[in-house]
Amino acid sequence: NAGVTQTPKFQVLKTGQSMTLQCAQDMNHEYMSWYRQDPGMGLRLIHYSVGAGITDQGEVPNGYNVSRSTTEDFPLRLLSAAPSQTSVYFCASSYSVAGGYEQFFGPGTRLTVL
Amino acid sequence: AQTVTQSQPEMSVQEAETVTLSCTYDTSESDYYLFWYKQPPSRQMILVIRQEAYKQQNATENRFSVNFQKAAKSFSLKISDSQLGDAAMYFCAYRSGNNNDMRFGAGTRLTVKP
Numbered sequence: 001n002a003g004v005t006q007t008p009k010f011q012v013l014k015t016g017q018s019m020t021l022q023c024a025q026d027m028n029h030e031y032m033s034w035y036r037q038d039p040g041m042g043l044r045l046i047h048y049s050v051g052a053g054i055t056d057q058g059e060v061p062n063g064y065n066v067s068r069s070t071t072e073d074f075p076l077r078l079l080s081a082a083p084s085q086t087s088v089y090f091c092a093s094s095y096s097v098a099g100g101y102e103q104f105f106g107p108g109t110r111l112t113v114l
Numbered sequence: 115a116q117t118v119t120q121s122q123p124e125m126s127v128q129e130a131e132t133v134t135l136s137c138t139y140d141t142s143e144s145d146y147y148l149f150w151y152k153q154p155p156s157r158q159m160i161l162v163i164r165q166e167a168y169k170q171q172n173a174t175e176n177r178f179s180v181n182f183q184k185a186a187k188s189f190s191l192k193i194s195d196s197q198l199g200d201a202a203m204y205f206c207a208y209r210s211g212n213n214n215d216m217r218f219g220a221g222t223r224l225t226v227k228p
Contacts, residue, residue, distance in 0.1 A: 042218035100147030
């Protein structure tokens with residue numbers, strides 16, 4: 001099993017550009033989520049999905065879109081990048097929403113918006 | 115909304131000694147789960163230990179144990195016989211048992227001195 005994979009590992013964008021961060025898991029997990037990590041603030045939930053075709057907003061959703069067309073993939077889209085979106089982005093998955101199932105994290109994507 | 119507070123931005127411990135990292139949380143829910151995650155310089159998030167709120171017994175995983183004080187809303191992590199490989203950022207996290215909310219603390223950077 002590859003676990004949770006994310007691409008790219010690093011990305012530099014100019015203000016106003018768009019891009020998609022890719023996330024995939026091969027564990028047949030129901031629940032997937034995106035977080036951003038900023039210095040001194042821990043991880044904050046951006047969007048999550050409880051299954052294919054179902055997504056919802058987390059704590060900091062503005063400026064990001066997601067979709068979940070398959071169980072395996074959960075891409076995060078930045079439609080018009082802003083410097084405030086400079087951060088490290090983590091994708092995570094877990095077996096289920098209910099219960100305290102462990103979340104497995106991808107290796108992260110470091111995004112810089114100039 | 116639930117909040118998680120880690121009041122120690124940095125901690126240090128001598129190799130082979132014991133260290134305790136603090137975490138408090140605020141919630142009105144009765145069903146929830148608490149976690150400690152480790153983030154080494156590789157950036158990978160690794161689950162250290164998990165505690166179900168309905169369990170009175172403190173969780174233990176080898177050299178890692180927690181002191182879960184539900185009434186005080188406190189969830190500290192004790193690392194015994196500290197090793198150089200324990201050096202990392204440690205994040206306390208809260209996951210609601212009723213919805214998809216997951217909150218992280220700001221983290222504690224642990225240094226292990228040889």
